[in-house]
Amino acid sequence: xxxxxxxxxxxxxxxxxxxxxxxxxxxxxxxxxxxxxxxxxxxxxxxxxxxxxxxxxxxxxxxxxxxxxxxxxxxxxxxxxxxxxxxxxxxxxxxxxxxxxxxxxxxxxxxxxxxxxxxxxxxxxxxxxxxxxxxxxxxxxxxxxxxxxxxxxxxxxxxxxxxxxxxxxxxxxxxxxxxxxxxxxxxxxxxxxxxxxxxxxxxxxxxxxxxxxxxxxxxxxxxxxxxxxxxxxxxxxxxxxxxxxxxxxxxxxxxxxxxxxxxxxxxxxxxxxxxxxxxxxxxxxxxxxxxxxxxxxxxxxxxxxxxxxxxxxxxxxxxxxxxx
Amino acid sequence: xxxxxxxxxxxxxxxxxxxxxxxxxxxxxxxxxxxxxxxxxxxxxxxxxxxxxxxxxxxxxxxxxxxxxxxxxxxxxxxxxxxxxxxxxxxxxxxxxxxxxxxxxxxxxxxxxxxxxxxxxxxxxxxxxxxxxxxxxxxxxxxxxxxxxxxxxxxxxxxxxxxxxxxxxxxxxxxxxxxxxxxxxxxxxxxxxxxxxxxxxxxxxxxxxxxxxxxxxxxxxxxxxxxxxxxxxxxxxxxxxxxxxxxxxxxxxxxxxxxxxxxxxxxxxxxxxxxxxxxxxxxxxxxxxxxxxxxxxxxxxxxxxxxxxxxxxxxxxxxxxxxx
Numbered sequence: 086x087x088x089x090x091x092x093x094x095x096x097x098x099x100x101x102x103x104x105x106x107x108x109x110x111x112x113x114x115x116x117x118x119x120x121x122x123x124x125x126x127x128x129x130x131x132x133x134x135x136x137x138x139x140x141x142x143x144x145x146x147x148x149x150x151x152x153x154x155x156x157x158x159x160x161x162x163x164x165x166x167x168x169x170x171x172x173x174x175x176x177x178x179x180x181x182x183x184x185x186x187x188x189x190x191x192x193x194x195x196x197x198x199x200x201x202x203x204x205x206x207x208x209x210x211x212x213x214x215x216x217x218x219x220x221x222x223x224x225x226x227x228x229x230x231x232x233x234x235x236x237x238x239x240x241x242x243x244x245x246x247x248x249x250x251x252x253x254x255x256x257x258x259x260x261x262x263x264x265x266x267x268x269x270x271x272x273x274x275x276x277x278x279x280x281x282x283x284x285x286x287x288x289x290x291x292x293x294x295x296x297x298x299x300x301x302x303x304x305x306x307x308x309x310x311x312x313x314x315x316x317x318x319x320x321x322x323x324x325x326x327x328x329x330x331x332x333x334x335x336x337x338x339x340x341x342x343x344x345x346x347x348x349x350x351x352x353x354x355x356x357x358x359x360x361x362x363x364x365x366x367x368x369x370x371x372x373x374x375x376x377x378x379x380x381x382x383x384x385x386x387x388x389x390x391x392x393x394x395x396x397x398x399x400x401x402x403x404x405x406x407x408x409x
Numbered sequence: 410x411x412x413x414x415x416x417x418x419x420x421x422x423x424x425x426x427x428x429x430x431x432x433x434x435x436x437x438x439x440x441x442x443x444x445x446x447x448x449x450x451x452x453x454x455x456x457x458x459x460x461x462x463x464x465x466x467x468x469x470x471x472x473x474x475x476x477x478x479x480x481x482x483x484x485x486x487x488x489x490x491x492x493x494x495x496x497x498x499x500x501x502x503x504x505x506x507x508x509x510x511x512x513x514x515x516x517x518x519x520x521x522x523x524x525x526x527x528x529x530x531x532x533x534x535x536x537x538x539x540x541x542x543x544x545x546x547x548x549x550x551x552x553x554x555x556x557x558x559x560x561x562x563x564x565x566x567x568x569x570x571x572x573x574x575x576x577x578x579x580x581x582x583x584x585x586x587x588x589x590x591x592x593x594x595x596x597x598x599x600x601x602x603x604x605x606x607x608x609x610x611x612x613x614x615x616x617x618x619x620x621x622x623x624x625x626x627x628x629x630x631x632x633x634x635x636x637x638x639x640x641x642x643x644x645x646x647x648x649x650x651x652x653x654x655x656x657x658x659x660x661x662x663x664x665x666x667x668x669x670x671x672x673x674x675x676x677x678x679x680x681x682x683x684x685x686x687x688x689x690x691x692x693x694x695x696x697x698x699x700x701x702x703x704x705x706x707x708x709x710x711x712x713x714x715x716x717x718x719x720x721x722x723x724x725x726x727x728x729x730x731x732x733x
Contacts, residue, residue, distance in 0.1 A: 110434045112456055115497075116524065131687040132436055173439075193684065200440065356724065360517065363455040363689040363720030396687030400680065404732035407724050 089335050090236040092282040095243035095275065098145040102244055105177065106140060107133050109245075111252050111390070114361040121377055123384040124258070128249055129364050129393045135197070137322070137370065137395030138242060138272060139163075139170030145241030146230050147174045155180050160222040161230040162186070162215040164321050165194025166395050171230050172203035183227065185218040191321060191399045233271030234329025242272045246279025249390055260287045261387035264373040266394045267291035267300050267343065268323035270332030276392070277339035288341035292376040294320040294348065294369070299327045300336060301343035309333050319348045319402075322369030322395055342381070350375040352406045358393065359407060368406075370395035413659050414560040416606040419567035419599065422469040426568055429501065430465060431457050433569075435576050435714070438685040445701055447708040448582070452573055453688050453717045459521070461646070461694070461719030462566055462596060463487075463494030469565030470554050471498045479504050484546040485554040486510070486539040488645050489518025490719050495554050496527035507551065509542040515645060515723045557595030558653025566596045570603025573714055584611045585711035588697040590718045591615035591624050591667065592647035594656030600716070601663035612665035616700040618644040618672065618693070623651045624660060625667035633657050643672045643726075646693030646719055666705070674699040676730045682717065683731060692730075694719035 111126045118124050130138035147155060158181030161171040168184040175182035182203040186195055187210035198205050208218045223229055231238060246263075253260050263280050265273040273291040280287050291300050296316035303309045311327040318324060328336065336343075351368045354375035358366040366374070373391045377384060435450045442448050454462035471479060482505030485495040492508040499506035506527040510519055511534035522529050532542045547553055555562060570587075577584050587604050589597040597615040604611050615624050620640035627633045635651040642648060652660065660667075675692045678699035682690040690698070697715045701708060 107436070110456075112431070115458065129687075132434075134439065136687055359689050359724070359727070363453075363460055365683050365687040365689060400683070400731050403683070404728045407731065408728035 087236050087331060089331050090240040090243065090278065092278060094236065094240040095247055095279050098141070098240040099244040099247050101145055101148045102141060102241070105144065108248055109133055111256070112362055117357070117361050121384045123387040123389055125377065126253070126388065126390045127362060127393055128245065128390055130245065131364055131366055131370060131393050131396030135166070135169040135173045136397045137166035137169065138245060139166045140173050141244050142238035142241030142271060143167065143170035143230055144174040144177065146235060146237040147178055149237045150228055154228050157226040157228065158182060159230050160184070160219050160227040161232070162219055163232055164324065165190045166322050166397060167232045168198045168203070169194065169201065169397070172198045172201035175203060176201050183222050185215055191397065191402070193399045194397050197397070233269035234331050236331065239271050239275040239332060239335070241275070243275030243279045245392065246276035249276070250280060250283040253390065258388045260284065260390050262288040262290060262341070262382055263390045263392070264290045264292060264376055264382060265392045266323060266369055266372045267293050268369070269325040270300055270328045270336050272392070272394060273340065274332040274335035277335060281339050289339055290341055290376065290382060291336065291343040292372040293343060293345050294318040294323050294351065294372060295345045297324055298343065298345035299325070300333070301345055303328050303333060304337060304340065304343055320351055320369035320372060322367060323372065344376045344379050344381050346372050346375040346379060350378065352409060355406050364393060365396045365398065365403065366393050367395050367398040411560050411655060413655050414564040414567065414602065416602060418560065418564040419571055419603050422465070422564040423568040423571050425469055425472045426465060426565070429468065432572055433457055435580070436686055441681070441685050445708045447711040447713055449701065450577070450712065450714045451686060451717055452569065452714055454569065455688055455690055455694060455717050455720030459493040459497045460721045461490035461493065462569060463490045464497050465568050466562035466565030466595060467491065467494035467554055468498040468501065470559060470561040471502055473561045474552055478552050481550040481552065482506060483554050484543050484551040485556070486543055487556055488648065489514045489721060490646050491556045492522045492527070493518065493525065493721070496522045496525035499527060500525050507546050509539055515721065515726070517723045518721050521721070557593035558655050560655065563595050563599040563656060563659070565599070567599030567603045569716065570600035573600070574604060574607040577714065582712045584608065584714050586612040586614060586665070586706055587714045587716070588614045588616060588700055588706060589716045590647060590693055590696045591617050592693070593649040594624055594652045594660050596716070596718060597664065598656040598659035601659060605663050613663055614665055614700065614706060615660065615667040616696040617667060617669050618642040618647050618675065618696060619669045621648055622667065622669035623649070624657070625669055627652050627657060628661060628664065628667055644675055644693035644696060646691060647696065668700045668703050668705050670696050670699040670703060674702065676733060679730050688717060689720045689722065689727065690717050691719050691722040
């Protein structure tokens with residue numbers, strides 16, 4: 086296993102990203118503060134370039150490749166947000182990108198990747214192995230940009246934690262907890278390193294969709310376990326099979342716990358984000374917000390940061406959820 | 410007529426509002442920049458407290474009242490956004506507020522005003538005169554907080570212009586134009602004073618809904634004219650009868666022009682705001698964005714700021730527009 090990244094890797098990543106990405110603001114709603122009896126600060130990575138946080142890790146990863154490696158192009162597999170992050174980063178470096186995407190990924194995500202100049206290869210997520218799809222490109226000499234289990238990817242996502250702790254300090258508040266959507270664990274592990282460095286007593290929570298709570302069950306068992314096949318969820322961004330080796334190594338040390346939320350709760354959080362925050366959030370991007378209603382996180386009188394990790398959702402899906 | 414506010418009034422308003430309102434960020438989309446061939450910087454007042462810019466003017470107006478005047482409470486009439494701004498400001502000062510709202514105002518707006526502790530009195534916007542509805546409260550000694558034609562209201566809205574010019578400077582860009590939704594003209598006139606003070610050559614444009622283009626026609630005629638009755642528009646926030654006396658006095662000096670956009674164009678801009686900016690914008694809040702496609706503003710190679718003035722729209726209306 087590669088060495089997990091530390092705070093210095095995250096600081097280097099933040100320098101590389103400076104001026105290229107959006108320093109997403111902290112947003113709060115007096116109504117929601119009243120509802121939860123605490124102060125909730127939302128970090129909307131929905132407003133990030135490409136509509137999700139994924140560009141942070143992807144660009145940082147591409148920065149760590151030699152110019153010669155980069156010139157041969159990059160390849161990735163992703164349901165959509167990582168795909169857009171890699172495609173945008175490759176375009177920024179002026180190199181070729183090939184992205185393997187599930188044929189049932191949201192049309193908006195596939196369309197955005199193509200618009201950024203990347204080549205999209207679709208595959209059947211239930212029948213084909215994604216590694217088999219990308220292997221020919223790797224054999225041609227293209228570098229794989231993994232979705233989460235990579236020190237440079239984790240360090241890139243961790244820059245959100247650096248920003249968050251600086252923004253909380255500027256507001257004069259100490260964070261009692263940070264709540265983060267979790268698929269493979271790149272986002273939660275990266276942020277946890279930055280949060281724990283600045284404030285060891287701040288709790289870090291990962292939130293997963295029901296039936297895809299591999300991190301929650303892995304934490305309980307003390308080792309990585311996979312999700313049972315045969316389930317589905319509207320949270321397309323978070324449907325990973327199991328935690329990464331590096332991300333889990335970090336998360337088992339840093340997390341206060343992991344929480345599973347239903348699709349119904351994620352959809353309700355999307356409606357709340359629309360009504361109270363005026364933010365468009367995709368299902369998987371809204372699970373940390375949904376977890377505030379789970380009762381598992383102490384909110385009364387506390388200050389809690391919630392990461393809204395992405396906003397790439399099709400019009401039809403979004404309209405359906407808003408009208409429900 | 411009262412004296413139009415100057416830049417010093419706006420600076421004083423900004424000090425009063427400091428720490429109480431959101432300094433809304435500037436947001437941009439590489440895709441939209443490519444589409445328009447220029448750099449478009451969006452100022453989302455959708456993220457402002459109460460979901461629109463109106464709290465800036467309302468709070469500033471309440472600040473100018475004596476403690477004795479304020480203690481008797483305040484009264485206002487509004488289709489919804491000004492109502493919420495007044496209700497929130499009254500709650501911040503701990504004084505009573507009565508708001509007259511059209512019975513057909515969006516349910517979300519009426520509900521929000523009640524939640525903030527204000528008393529709502531509904532009236533028929535086609536049959537009743539709004540002044541008749543509020544007069545008994547004024548006679549009881551409550552202070553009227555006008556929606557736009559008031560120096561303190563205009564100065565409060567003008568704080569957006571101060572923020573915008575500072576943010577543009579921090580980005581190292583000079584703004585060629587600023588484009589602003591326009592009902593009675595409080596927002597556009599206030600912003601225009603701050604913009605012209607910092608950068609006399611920056612164009613300021615006001616944008617109105619089709620058939621409610623009283624400012625456009627007033628500018629053409631050189632004097633205030635009213636809208637023809639009998640029309641409707643989805644832009645509920647912008648359905649004023651005619652420009653204010655003070656707002657028009659400022660706008661006729663400062664505006665490069667005014668543009669009218671159709672409901673269809675406003676709805677398309679709402680879908681674009683969802684897809685590219687991940688922002689929920691209400692119809693009236695999106696007309697300045699819609700005006701970018703009118704061909705009337707020079708965008709090629711230019712840097713243009715667009716104010717998204719509010720995001721208070723019902724789920725059903727929003728879902729319908731997203732699904733269209």
